[in-house]
Amino acid sequence: MINSENPYIPYIATVEDTWDETYGDRAIKTFKVVFDDEEVRENWSHLPGQCAMIGVLGVGESMISISCSPTEGKFLRFSVMRMGKVTQALHQLEPGDKMMVRGPYGNNFPVDEWQGKNILTIGGGIGQAPLRPIVEYVKANKDKYAGLTLVYGARTSGDLCFKGEFDEMSKSGDLSCHLTIDMEEEGWDHNVGFVPQMLLDLKPSPENTIAITCGPPIMIRFVLENLKKLGFEDEQIYTTLENRMKCGIGKCGRCNAGNMYVCKDGPVFCYSVLKEIPEAFA
Amino acid sequence: MSAMLLNKDKWPEFIGKLTAKNLWAPQAEGDAIRFGPVKEGDLPALDYNNTRVPPKQVLFPQTETMYRFQLGNVEMETPELTGEQVVLGLRPCDARAMDIVEKLFKWDVDDPYYLKRRELVTLVGVACSEPGLNCFCTTVGGGPASTEGLDLLMVDFGENYLLEAVTDKGKTLLEEVKELLTDAPADSAAQKEKAVAEAEGKIKRTIDSEGVPAGLPGLWEDPLWQRVSASCLGCGTCTYLCPTCHCFDIQDEVEGFDGRRLRMWDSCMFGEYTMHTSGHNPRPSRKERTRNRISHKYSYYVDKFDVIACVGCGRCINLCPVNIDIVEILRQVKEAL
Ligand SMILES: Cc1cc2nc3c(=O)[nH]c(=O)nc-3n(C[C@H](O)[C@H](O)[C@H](O)COP(=O)(O)OP(=O)(O)OC[C@H]3O[C@@H](n4cnc5c(N)ncnc54)[C@H](O)[C@@H]3O)c2cc1C
Ligand code: SF4
Ligand code: SF4
Ligand code: FES
Numbered sequence: 100m101i102n103s104e105n106p107y108i109p110y111i112a113t114v115e116d117t118w119d120e121t122y123g124d125r126a127i128k129t130f131k132v133v134f135d136d137e138e139v140r141e142n143w144s145h146l147p148g149q150c151a152m153i154g155v156l157g158v159g160e161s162m163i164s165i166s167c168s169p170t171e172g173k174f175l176r177f178s179v180m181r182m183g184k185v186t187q188a189l190h191q192l193e194p195g196d197k198m199m200v201r202g203p204y205g206n207n208f209p210v211d212e213w214q215g216k217n218i219l220t221i222g223g224g225i226g227q228a229p230l231r232p233i234v235e236y237v238k239a240n241k242d243k244y245a246g247l248t249l250v251y252g253a254r255t256s257g258d259l260c261f262k263g264e265f266d267e268m269s270k271s272g273d274l275s276c277h278l279t280i281d282m283e284e285e286g287w288d289h290n291v292g293f294v295p296q297m298l299l300d301l302k303p304s305p306e307n308t309i310a311i312t313c314g315p316p317i318m319i320r321f322v323l324e325n326l327k328k329l330g331f332e333d334e335q336i337y338t339t340l341e342n343r344m345k346c347g348i349g350k351c352g353r354c355n356a357g358n359m360y361v362c363k364d365g366p367v368f369c370y371s372v373l374k375e376i377p378e379a380f381a
Numbered sequence: 382m383s384a385m386l387l388n389k390d391k392w393p394e395f396i397g398k399l400t401a402k403n404l405w406a407p408q409a410e411g412d413a414i415r416f417g418p419v420k421e422g423d424l425p426a427l428d429y430n431n432t433r434v435p436p437k438q439v440l441f442p443q444t445e446t447m448y449r450f451q452l453g454n455v456e457m458e459t460p461e462l463t464g465e466q467v468v469l470g471l472r473p474c475d476a477r478a479m480d481i482v483e484k485l486f487k488w489d490v491d492d493p494y495y496l497k498r499r500e501l502v503t504l505v506g507v508a509c510s511e512p513g514l515n516c517f518c519t520t521v522g523g524g525p526a527s528t529e530g531l532d533l534l535m536v537d538f539g540e541n542y543l544l545e546a547v548t549d550k551g552k553t554l555l556e557e558v559k560e561l562l563t564d565a566p567a568d569s570a571a572q573k574e575k576a577v578a579e580a581e582g583k584i585k586r587t588i589d590s591e592g593v594p595a596g597l598p599g600l601w602e603d604p605l606w607q608r609v610s611a612s613c614l615g616c617g618t619c620t621y622l623c624p625t626c627h628c629f630d631i632q633d634e635v636e637g638f639d640g641r642r643l644r645m646w647d648s649c650m651f652g653e654y655t656m657h658t659s660g661h662n663p664r665p666s667r668k669e670r671t672r673n674r675i676s677h678k679y680s681y682y683v684d685k686f687d688v689i690a691c692v693g694c695g696r697c698i699n700l701c702p703v704n705i706d707i708v709e710i711l712r713q714v715k716e717a718l
Contacts, residue, residue: 101490105459106492106493108448156455156640157452157633158633341657343654343655349489349490353628353649360685378673
């Protein structure tokens, strides 16, 4: 629910909980936040794939994927990698602190159109953040989908987000979960190797399947190549773009990829559309 | 009352009346002409070609406070935009640009700052009689007496100005100064037509945009982009001073405990503009940025809003330090199609 009086004015939310997903230079922290205003809390609605501008007054705002599904409850989750000025300030927020949130922005994954199909998400690193809501959404509407498979990789085991959640889901049989890390590690009993290769090895059938991939540009490029090798049609493949953004509402001009404003026409694109935009993979 | 004559003897009186209404107009400042508030007793400079800085700042200030806050507090206060304003002496191209940019600021979600300022201002344009060397408005949908975006148009008739109201706001303004005006003579339409035709005849530069919006994406890998951007310095002048360029950055500024969230003009000709925090840049060099600038104006904007986002004012040509020329770029585009 974009603020109708002034779309640039964020809503005030309170951090209810926060935890570390990964550590190190580019640590990832997840925030669970709740809007202060009851009306906003009740009327807010988003779908998997949408984003929000979140920030701290006096520092700035960053576009961040909403990493929870609306089926989880009346709160929002963001998983933020510490990269620069704003994300650094966000990382300092503790439970009880205020976070500024405006949105939701962008289009969404057409999860309802995908009913009856197998859902295959292929993620790398922080790229799992926009995919997580799909997983949660499909899980919550289990009988409406044919199946759910997750392929997810990161540099090291310590760089994987939401690992505990996925472990639990695969134990309960909600999900067929395939994790990989770049290099051998002591105590790691899943796959070792890059995501695109693991995808090839798994040989998922394109039959009645939708594949969604998010991650570093280089990973996306090879995943797309390999999905084609596996026989996926362009219409069965979805991804997101992450161009730099300021306004989120199609005004500041910053986010365009060719004639698409990623903040409005995206961030979700079907590969059949994306491959026609020459700038999309720049 | 939609077309009236103002005798130039009454000019100071006319300006005096408008000055009381928070008047902005072009004024001489050293050897430059720039738009600014008119002080009592001052007269606008209309016998110029066009200002270096376009009057887009009237609706879209170079830096604008979006809201204020106190550090450590979550209350946000938006500056209230009130107070009507008259801007006199805009050229038709610059007024048209405001109409064109407004489409974006109205697209789906309203931009309250731009639209409020637009609502508060009355735009009084002046038809061009001496177009500049690099003007090409006539081939991009405009003309030296185009009224698009204007509330009132003035045409120089020698001893008089013809004042033509375009909108209700324009009519109201005429009403307010009516004791200074006389009815326009019966032949004024013909006289205007003649003046406009004369001005049009003086425009020497043209663009042939047929097929360009649809064709530009197909020229993605064309060597022309390297050629036309080779000397570009990336200074951003062509975009800062373009009346249809509307890109902005958003930044926070804090002094003591007083914080402001600001938006300010930005330029797609800067490398930082598209640079991701990771260091990856989807438009790494001036070639990609030039290609984007031209494609945005002549193709993407047309796709979205059905109009070319260039009004042919010639500023980017006149003011580029290395003489990069959009008319010449479009000629090469056309040739490559
Ligand atoms: C649609 C979308 C979804 C995203 N989802 C997530 C997510 O779920 N988790 C996450 O950690 N990151 C996400 N990002 C990236 C995140 O927005 C940037 O990492 C963040 O803005 C960096 O800001 P900073 O101030 O910390 O870094 P600085 O380098 O200090 O950035 C300064 C400014 O640059 C802009 N900026 C820099 N890089 C980017 C970028 N890659 N994308 C957009 N704006 C940028 C920001 O507006 C910021 O204000 C997403 C980006 C987009 C566009
Ligand atoms: S692109 Fe150049 S000629 Fe066209 S409106 Fe902008 S400054 Fe004027
Ligand atoms: S004004 Fe000329 S040199 Fe400067 S960025 Fe534009 S094209 Fe390049
Ligand atoms: S983020 Fe401003 S136009 Fe897309």
